[in-house]
Amino acid sequence: MGKTGIRTVCKVDFDRPASEQPYLHNRWHPDIPFAGSIRDGETVKIECLDWTGGQIKNNDSADDVKNVDLTRVHYLSGPFEIENAEPGDLLLVEIMDVQPFQDQPWGFTGIFDRRNGGGFLDEIYPSAAKAIWDFEGIYCTSRHIPHVKFAGLIHPGILGCAPSAEVLERWNTREAALIAANRLDREVALPPQPLSVHAGSADNGLKQKVGREGARTIPGRPEHGGNCDIKNLSRGSKVYLPVHVPGAKFSVGDLHFSQGDGEISFCGAIEMAGVITINFSVIKKGVTNLGLKSPIYIPGPVEPQFGPVRYIYFEGFSVDESGRQHYMDVTVAYRQTTLRCIEYLRRFGYSDYQIYLLLSCAPVQGHVAGIVDIPNACTTLGLPMDIFDFDISPSAAAAVGAGRGRRPALNMGRCAFETGRTSGEVRVGGGGAGGGQVSFGGGLTYR
Numbered sequence: 001m002g003k004t005g006i007r008t009v010c011k012v013d014f015d016r017p018a019s020e021q022p023y024l025h026n027r028w029h030p031d032i033p034f035a036g037s038i039r040d041g042e043t044v045k046i047e048c049l050d051w052t053g054g055q056i057k058n059n060d061s062a063d064d065v066k067n068v069d070l071t072r073v074h075y076l077s078g079p080f081e082i083e084n085a086e087p088g089d090l091l092l093v094e095i096m097d098v099q100p101f102q103d104q105p106w107g108f109t110g111i112f113d114r115r116n117g118g119g120f121l122d123e124i125y126p127s128a129a130k131a132i133w134d135f136e137g138i139y140c141t142s143r144h145i146p147h148v149k150f151a152g153l154i155h156p157g158i159l160g161c162a163p164s165a166e167v168l169e170r171w172n173t174r175e176a177a178l179i180a181a182n183r184l185d186r187e188v189a190l191p192p193q194p195l196s197v198h199a200g201s202a203d204n205g206l207k208q209k210v211g212r213e214g215a216r217t218i219p220g221r222p223e224h225g226g227n228c229d230i231k232n233l234s235r236g237s238k239v240y241l242p243v244h245v246p247g248a249k250f251s252v253g254d255l256h257f258s259q260g261d262g263e264i265s266f267c268g269a270i271e272m273a274g275v276i277t278i279n280f281s282v283i284k285k286g287v288t289n290l291g292l293k294s295p296i297y298i299p300g301p302v303e304p305q306f307g308p309v310r311y312i313y314f315e316g317f318s319v320d321e322s323g324r325q326h327y328m329d330v331t332v333a334y335r336q337t338t339l340r341c342i343e344y345l346r347r348f349g350y351s352d353y354q355i356y357l358l359l360s361c362a363p364v365q366g367h368v369a370g371i372v373d374i375p376n377a378c379t380t381l382g383l384p385m386d387i388f389d390f391d392i393s394p395s396a397a398a399a400v401g402a403g404r405g406r407r408p409a410l411n412m413g414r415c416a417f418e419t420g421r422t423s424g425e426v427r428v429g430g431g432g433a434g435g436g437q438v439s440f441g442g443g444l445t446y447r
Contacts, residue, residue, distance in 0.1 A: 018053035022201040027214030066128035071196035074217040078251030085248035090286025110267035119266035127424035157254030236300025261366030268360025311382040349409030
């Protein structure tokens with residue numbers, strides 16, 4: 001006997017501002033009212049806006065990326081009451097399916113302007129840029145990055161349960177200490193901020209309280225997960241989330257059609273609006289019985305497959321682009337890994353910005369290869385060759401260029417830039433991460 005239809009517990013409205021929709025919110029706080037109730041063991045559908053709340057459009061200009069209002073982002077669907085969930089329990093979230101809306105089969109990848117969001121390589125690539133991706137079933141292609149096609153490993157970027165008042169205070173205290181100690185020329189954390197706060201159906205008094213106390217949703221945090229941007233939390237995966245408040249107050253959003261390991265350009269996945277189908281189960285006293293301090297997950301059976309010999313792997317070490325030595329800094333190493341790959345693909349005709357966008361959202365594999373050999377951490381990035389419709393092997397790369405017997409690079413067009421620009425700025429020799437004074441990843445500080 002077939003089951004009854006799956007209930008939709010949250011519907012979003014594309015014709016109404018996200019900040020006016022009562023089933024959405026953009027802060028973590030234990031007092032945000034429930035947006036609905038879900039039974040223990042029930043499977044439901046939850047609709048989600050894209051993470052910018054619809055600010056980015058399907059066009060050929062990056063003006064919307066350059067001017068995006070980052071105080072009006074991460075509108076999560078929820079929070080939902082999970083019946084029988086109590087503090088100390090685990091919430092087992094099984095992702096049954098994730099799909100884009102049928103009448104909105106597209107997504108976007110963005111490089112944010114260095115002074116409005118920035119990104120992993122913004123000291124080198126400070127300009128805003130964008131690529132639009134069109135979906136056809138499991139595959140995506142982009143007019144802004146031609147000659148590429150791949151299947152998406154579709155997943156949510158954010159899922160988690162609300163913090164308790166004690167956990168929220170812990171977050172705010174430790175992040176405030178980081179902000180106070182910052183020596184970098186950039187934001188290192190975002191404190192509570194009343195501007196553009198949305199607390200679901202909360203009345204004005206509670207909304208103001210959430211604005212004063214609520215944690216911003218940009219980073220993931222160890223106590224509950226949140227914005228982890230783990231591409232393998234896809235269809236069929238099981239996520240075990242600690243419960244901190246009665247009813248769990250589960251929220252989800254920031255859906256991705258595809259993402260590379262690291263999501264390096266900040267808005268680096270293929271961001272989309274869509275529908276996620278989830279089954280919820282409560283594991284009583286699971287946090288205590290398993291001794292968990294952070295979420296754990298089991299990946300699902302669905303993942304794009306490329307043979308092990310169909311990848312090119314690039315290596316990077318914790319010596320930055322200025323030649324400065326850092327001590328066992330994995331972040332510096334991964335920056336160098338990414339730059340090696342950009343240098344390689346450039347010879348085929350792509351611009352640095354096209355490659356930066358592609359490595360953010362394509363099914364690349366990033367790994368920590370070695371963290372034992374002082375002073376250099378080593379990371380790798382695996383690029384699947386079969387996502388391209390031409391040969392990118394080393395022998396093919398060696399044959400590209402000017403001169404007799406060599407083949408010219410392909411015409412790759414360009415990604416979208418802000419009005420009046422046809423290319424993005426590339427800065428070289430900027431002194432390395434942190435101006436050469438502080439390790440980008442928070443490692444060794446030079447005195």
